[in-house]
Amino acid sequence: xxxxxxxxxxxxxxxxxxxxxxxxxxxxxxxxxxxxxxxxxxxxxxxxxxxxxxxxxxxxxxxxxxxxxxxxxxxxxxxxxxxxxxxxxxxxxxxxxxxxxxxxxxxxxxxxxxxxxxxxxxxxxxxxxxxxxxxxxxxxxxx
Numbered sequence: 001x002x003x004x005x006x007x008x009x010x011x012x013x014x015x016x017x018x019x020x021x022x023x024x025x026x027x028x029x030x031x032x033x034x035x036x037x038x039x040x041x042x043x044x045x046x047x048x049x050x051x052x053x054x055x056x057x058x059x060x061x062x063x064x065x066x067x068x069x070x071x072x073x074x075x076x077x078x079x080x081x082x083x084x085x086x087x088x089x090x091x092x093x094x095x096x097x098x099x100x101x102x103x104x105x106x107x108x109x110x111x112x113x114x115x116x117x118x119x120x121x122x123x124x125x126x127x128x129x130x131x132x133x134x135x136x137x138x139x140x141x142x143x
Contacts, residue, residue, distance in 0.1 A: 010061075011054045019071075021045035027079070035081035041091065043073040072096065073133075085141045095131040 027039040048068040056062045075093030082088055 010056050012051060013054065014050070014052045016050040018048045019045060021071075021073075025077070036078065037081075038076070038078050041073075041075050041077060041093070043075075043093070045071055047071050075133075077135075079139075085143075087139045087141065089135070089137055089139060091135040093133045093135070095133060 021043050022045060023041050023043045025039045025041045027037040029037045046068060047070075048066065050064065050066045052064050053061050073093045073095045075091055077089055077091035079087050079089045
């Protein structure tokens with residue numbers, strides 16, 4: 001990512017992203033004779049981003065930067081136990097992200113949400129903005 005500020009372009013480099021996530025799932029088997037379960041999932045974790053900025057407009061912008069924060073997801077899923085040691089699953093998650101709001105239908109303002117607190121560039125009245133994730137896969141069970 002580069003931008004113009006004076007004579008030299010601002011450069012963004014050496015990005016590194018790390019994510020540590022733990023899930024809690026509550027399974028329910030509606031039929032004891034069918035090898036199927038449905039479940040709700042809550043995922044919690046920490047996300048860390050490291051990067052460097054060079055040729056920034058202000059001296060404070062230059063150098064190594066780091067951002068970290070708490071994140072969470074929630075969702076629903078189903079699991080089909082095809083074999084004693086193999087299951088197939090489908091899972092749909094909602095991932096809360098930044099919030100956005102409009103004032104008088106003209107100005108768009110960004111609200112950043114992190115660890116239960118938020119910062120707004122233009123006041124209240126924000127609407128949640130979520131990402132979604134559909135996962136399909138197979139799991140091997142080791143006993």
